Amino acid sequence: MRNQKHQNCYNCGTKLIGKYCSNCSQKSDTKRLDFKHFIQHDIIHGALHFDKGLLYTVKEIMLRPGKVTNDYISGKRVRYYNFFYLSLLIIGFTLLLQSLHQEKINVTGKSITYIETRNFASKNIKYILLSFIPFFALSSRIVYRKVHYNIAEHTIIASVTLIYFLVLNLLSEVVDLTGLQIHHNAIFSSLSGLLIVYIYYQTFKLHYTTKKWGNALNAFLTLVLFSFLFLLLMFIIIYILTTK
Secondary structure (H helix, E strand, C coil): CCCCCCEEECCCCCCCCEEEECCCCCCCCCCCCCHHHHHHHHHHHHHHHHEEEEHHHHHHHHCCCHHHHHHHHHHHCCCCCHHHHHHHHHHHHHHHHHHHHCCCCCCCCCCCCCCCHHHHHHHCCHHHHHHHHHHHHHHHHHHHHCCCCHHHHHHHHHHHHHHHHHHHHHHHHHHHHHHHCCCCCHHHHHCCCCCHHHHHHHHHHHHHCCCCHHHHHHHHHHHHHHHHHHHHHHHHHHHHCCCC
């Protein structure tokens, strides 16, 4: 019975007209789940579809980060995977890769502050990385205050910036697994700063059509302010850890 043509939406019960429910937007051809449909549609189609979804979002962020942020802020969102969930997925996959080649760190002769700080960072790396979002959002809100984006819109820009950073970090971990003897950590560190400036420059370039150098300066100041706020947080955490 479930595979037969139905007149009402399975999700909300609204009478169906056309390919989508007019009330909740669920497809009108929704049918009973079977294993083949689950694998082909829910997993493969949902994760690997290049017109929308997870990989499409990663591809667009890496190639056109400014377009992604402007699309999302302007309401063009249906093609993009949830940025927060995507950040968590990349962090989880990166930690998995790290566990495959993690070497034991020799802490002989290291100070208590070093050991406690390293242990804290290791246990809370996910939260430390996610804290990039509010710090970037606050920084760009201050620097780009004349653009009149609200804090939620700056949070979207910050989320795209974090995803870009995480993908670069993930690529660095993949290089580690290959065993190639290249100075990829130094390259990654240098690229990260430049690309963060690039992302903010691209995002706000439509607002600075006649002041490109002003936009470039603001993008750089956003990175500087973020770095200051983030390092301030780290110093506070270290101080708390060492004065317990």
